[in-house]
Amino acid sequence: MNVILLLIGASLVLGLCGLAVFLWSLRDGQYEDLDGAANRVLFDHDHPKR
Amino acid sequence: MTTLALDEGLVRATVSSCAHCGQPAAAGRRFCCPGCEAAFAAIQALGLGSFYERCIAERPPRPERFEPCDLTRFIAARGDGAKELVLAIDGLRCGACVWLIESVLGREPSVQTGRVNMTSRRLKLVWRGPDAEAARLVSRIESLGYRLVPFDPVALAASRDDTDRALIRALAVAGFAAINVMLMSIGIWAGDAAGLLDGMGPATRDLLHLVSALIALPAIAYAGQPFFRSALAVLRHGRTNMDVPISLGVLLVSGLSLVQTLSHGHDAYFDSAVTLLFFLLIGRVLDHRARGHVRATVELLLTLRATDVTVLGDDGTATRRPARSLLPGEQVLVGMGERIGVDGVVERGASSVDTSLVTGESLPVAVTAGAAVFAGTMNLGAPLTVRVTAAEDGTVLAECARLIEASEARRSRFVVLADRVARRYAPAVHLTALATFVGWYVWGGVSLSQALLTASAVLIITCPCALALAVPAVQVIATARLFRSGILLKSGTALERLAEVDTVVFDKTGTLTEPSLALVRDGVDPVALRDAASLAVHSRHPLARALVAASGNLPAAGQVEEHPGLGVSGGGMRLGSAAFVDAVSSGSCSGPELWLSRSGEAPVRFSFAERSRHDAAETVARLRAMGLRIRLLSGDHAASVARIAAAIGIDDWQADCSPIEKVTLLRRMGGRVLMVGDGLNDGPCLAEAHVSVSPATAADISQTLADAVFQGAGLRAVSDLVVTARRARGLMRGNIALSLIYNLLMVPLAVAGLVTPWLAAAAMSSSSLLVIGNSFRARA
Numbered sequence: 001m002n003v004i005l006l007l008i009g010a011s012l013v014l015g016l017c018g019l020a021v022f023l024w025s026l027r028d029g030q031y032e033d034l035d036g037a038a039n040r041v042l043f044d045h046d047h048p049k050r
Numbered sequence: 051m052t053t054l055a056l057d058e059g060l061v062r063a064t065v066s067s068c069a070h071c072g073q074p075a076a077a078g079r080r081f082c083c084p085g086c087e088a089a090f091a092a093i094q095a096l097g098l099g100s101f102y103e104r105c106i107a108e109r110p111p112r113p114e115r116f117e118p119c120d121l122t123r124f125i126a127a128r129g130d131g132a133k134e135l136v137l138a139i140d141g142l143r144c145g146a147c148v149w150l151i152e153s154v155l156g157r158e159p160s161v162q163t164g165r166v167n168m169t170s171r172r173l174k175l176v177w178r179g180p181d182a183e184a185a186r187l188v189s190r191i192e193s194l195g196y197r198l199v200p201f202d203p204v205a206l207a208a209s210r211d212d213t214d215r216a217l218i219r220a221l222a223v224a225g226f227a228a229i230n231v232m233l234m235s236i237g238i239w240a241g242d243a244a245g246l247l248d249g250m251g252p253a254t255r256d257l258l259h260l261v262s263a264l265i266a267l268p269a270i271a272y273a274g275q276p277f278f279r280s281a282l283a284v285l286r287h288g289r290t291n292m293d294v295p296i297s298l299g300v301l302l303v304s305g306l307s308l309v310q311t312l313s314h315g316h317d318a319y320f321d322s323a324v325t326l327l328f329f330l331l332i333g334r335v336l337d338h339r340a341r342g343h344v345r346a347t348v349e350l351l352l353t354l355r356a357t358d359v360t361v362l363g364d365d366g367t368a369t370r371r372p373a374r375s376l377l378p379g380e381q382v383l384v385g386m387g388e389r390i391g392v393d394g395v396v397e398r399g400a401s402s403v404d405t406s407l408v409t410g411e412s413l414p415v416a417v418t419a420g421a422a423v424f425a426g427t428m429n430l431g432a433p434l435t436v437r438v439t440a441a442e443d444g445t446v447l448a449e450c451a452r453l454i455e456a457s458e459a460r461r462s463r464f465v466v467l468a469d470r471v472a473r474r475y476a477p478a479v480h481l482t483a484l485a486t487f488v489g490w491y492v493w494g495g496v497s498l499s500q501a502l503l504t505a506s507a508v509l510i511i512t513c514p515c516a517l518a519l520a521v522p523a524v525q526v527i528a529t530a531r532l533f534r535s536g537i538l539l540k541s542g543t544a545l546e547r548l549a550e551v552d553t554v555v556f557d558k559t560g561t562l563t564e565p566s567l568a569l570v571r572d573g574v575d576p577v578a579l580r581d582a583a584s585l586a587v588h589s590r591h592p593l594a595r596a597l598v599a600a601s602g603n604l605p606a607a608g609q610v611e612e613h614p615g616l617g618v619s620g621g622g623m624r625l626g627s628a629a630f631v632d633a634v635s636s637g638s639c640s641g642p643e644l645w646l647s648r649s650g651e652a653p654v655r656f657s658f659a660e661r662s663r664h665d666a667a668e669t670v671a672r673l674r675a676m677g678l679r680i681r682l683l684s685g686d687h688a689a690s691v692a693r694i695a696a697a698i699g700i701d702d703w704q705a706d707c708s709p710i711e712k713v714t715l716l717r718r719m720g721g722r723v724l725m726v727g728d729g730l731n732d733g734p735c736l737a738e739a740h741v742s743v744s745p746a747t748a749a750d751i752s753q754t755l756a757d758a759v760f761q762g763a764g765l766r767a768v769s770d771l772v773v774t775a776r777r778a779r780g781l782m783r784g785n786i787a788l789s790l791i792y793n794l795l796m797v798p799l800a801v802a803g804l805v806t807p808w809l810a811a812a813a814m815s816s817s818s819l820l821v822i823g824n825s826f827r828a829r830a
Contacts, residue, residue, distance in 0.1 A: 008261055012230060015226055019226045026222070027215075032167060032169070035168040039144065039145025039149075
């Protein structure tokens with residue numbers, strides 16, 4: 001039954017990774033402009049990048 | 051559009067559409083005005099011509115010449131030596147506009163970041179170089195047709211909403227915990243189902259309980275905070291709300307489950323506690339979002355209208371400054387067609403002033419030196435020099451401010467439906483749980499921990515999860531629905547108050563009537579109107595605007611000269627006051643007028659009058675059909691009130707009301723009044739009424755006071771609001787009934803000690819989902 005410890009541990013670590021990524025994206029402001037994000041995906045970046 | 055082309059066939063035949071803004075242009079011409087031509091050329095020169103193919107919605111607005119405003123105060127220096135400016139954008143239509151603005155800025159070598167936030171309609175500009183660079187960049191975007199207004203960095207920081215992020219973080223943590231604890235719980239329940247599987251040893255169950263506790267307890271400590279704080283706050287005031295039983299239930303249940311876990315007990319309820327928080331936080335986040343969004347929109351609308359005023363220095367120099375930075379004694383120059391941004395006394399000049407936003411009078415008032423003028427009124431005639439005075443006692447403004455203050459305090463006493471239910475519900479829940487505990491422990495002969503566990507099962511079952519979602523879920527969905535049709539609901543309790551209304555009181559000017567004057571069409575020669583409109587396009591004067599609106603966007607004349615305070619001339623034609631065109635005013639008809647003179651023809655007169663909103667009569671009839679009493683209180687003269695009242699079908703009206711008379715009449719009416727008004731003089735009524743609504747063209751203070759603001763030309767929003775509110779109240783009551791029925795069914799089982807952890811979790815989730823599902827009916 002020791003395998004259950006491994007499984008619980010693995011699932012928790014993976015879950016925490018997901019949570020950390022979500023909190024990072026929230027802090028990064030990725031949910032601030034949902035309308036803009038929906039439109040931006042259609043832009044082609046033909047203007048020179050600097 | 052309500053503007054009518056005079057002779058549509060004729061117009062269509064000779065007019066093509068402008069290559070930039072898409073509005074009609076003269077035959078054979080590609081552009082409607084020089085501004086559009088310049089914008090088109092600028093876009094092509096940058097190689098961004100594909101903009102026009104990208105537009106999926108309307109084209110950008112026609113570029114106008116905006117008064118440059120002093121940006122220096124709004125610029126914030128950043129640590130790395132760059133400078134930052136945040137601006138509100140007006141005229142954003144779709145993604146193509148975002149692309150255009152960002153591409154144009156991207157080609158400026160000095161610009162580091164130029165990013166548009168489409169949701170909040172803001173542009174963040176970061177650049178290196180002098181402050182003056184900002185003005186150049188802003189005018190570059192403005193020349194494309196978008197209007198930019200800077201945000202004050204201090205106000206911006208103050209308005210930043212951290213609650214939203216905090217709630218979402220709490221939601222994420224609760225969601226994570228709910229999923230993982232449920233993972234453990236399903237293992238435990240499966241192990242319990244003897245015969246189905248091999249069964250689970252006590253050691254394994256203890257392990258799973260322990261892991262659950264390790265996940266759930268920190269998550270509850272973190273994600274439960276919004277509820278714990280709110281519960282503590284009301285308890286300190288000796289009251290109770292829905293958050294009290296929630297907090298108590300969650301804390302008791304997790305505490306007992308921890309005891310069970312440590313004493314190798316059989317049942318733990320960690321899953322119920324975290325799922326409960328997860329569901330409740332969904333409601334909280336949605337509720338907060340909907341309201342924050344509306345608040346931001348109203349803020350933006352007001353920012354866009356705030357304009358600078360021209361201040362005259364002692365040495366005669368003129369500078370542009372924001373109105374609120376002025377001190378009493380300073381002198382302000384107000385041009386023709388400009389809004390008077392300050393309260394003051396006319397020093398020099400004679401003109402007529404449109405005071406409809408302040409006093410409700412529809413006809414302009416003549417002012418000369420010594421007359422008092424108010425912020426929010428508009429100068430229709432010659433330029434005025436105004437000396438700023440503080441709002442003194444005895445003025446309309448001071449009186450309104452006092453009345454508003456008095457009414458606002460009374461308003462805050464309204465208790466929302468959810469709290470009314472909670473006040474009765476919370477004590478009942480606590481008593482039932484206590485009785486269960488005492489019953490089992492004293493007479494049932496079970497152990498202390500078993501009795502506590504049964505009591506906590508009662509608390510979980512009765513924990514008003516569905517009840518706490520019942521009202522916000524409907525509110526969020528109804529608010530979003532109203533938002534889509536241009537109605538901004540500012541107050542969280544507005545829907546409930548709207549549903550109770552039995553009388554609707556309208557203001558006349560700007561509410562039942564359109565906010566600006568309209569051309570009187572009788573006997574107007576179409577050719578003369580076309581000629582006049584081609585000159586009027588070049589003027590920002592309200593009457594000129596009305597003329598253009600009436601002629602349906604005709605092409606502009608080529609060379610036009612503006613004579614401040616008098617009129618415009620060009621192509622051998624003159625448009626302006628009677629004196630300007632050498633006409634003899636008949637004097638028989640009062641009211642605002644414009645004259646057009648063309649070489650070799652007699653001068654033509656255009657007169658203007660207020661016009662009721664196109665659906666005012668229909669809206670009033672609809673409200674009456676809902677069983678509401680309709681009244682009209684106006685500060686305008688009896689003759690014009692009577693005319694509009696008759697046209698719309700309101701027989702109960704009162705004219706010549708001062709703000710104080712309006713409030714007195716409102717109080718005397720009794721009942722629950724919905725006040726619809728736009729003027730400063732309606733302010734006290736808006737604050738005093740049970741619930742209040744303003745059009746988006748209303749005075750700033752009225753919009754701030756109103757519970758809801760509606761956009762658009764129609765009045766239909768008012769009846770829509772009442773219909774939606776009544777429907778929403780029905781759904782809220784339905785939701786509350788649903789969750790109470792569920793409680794009635796489940797509580798006896800819990801008291802009898804028959805509720806196992808999985809039954810509690812399943813019952814709680816299903817009732818919450820049922821309530822959320824029922825709330826979606828508010829969309830219809």
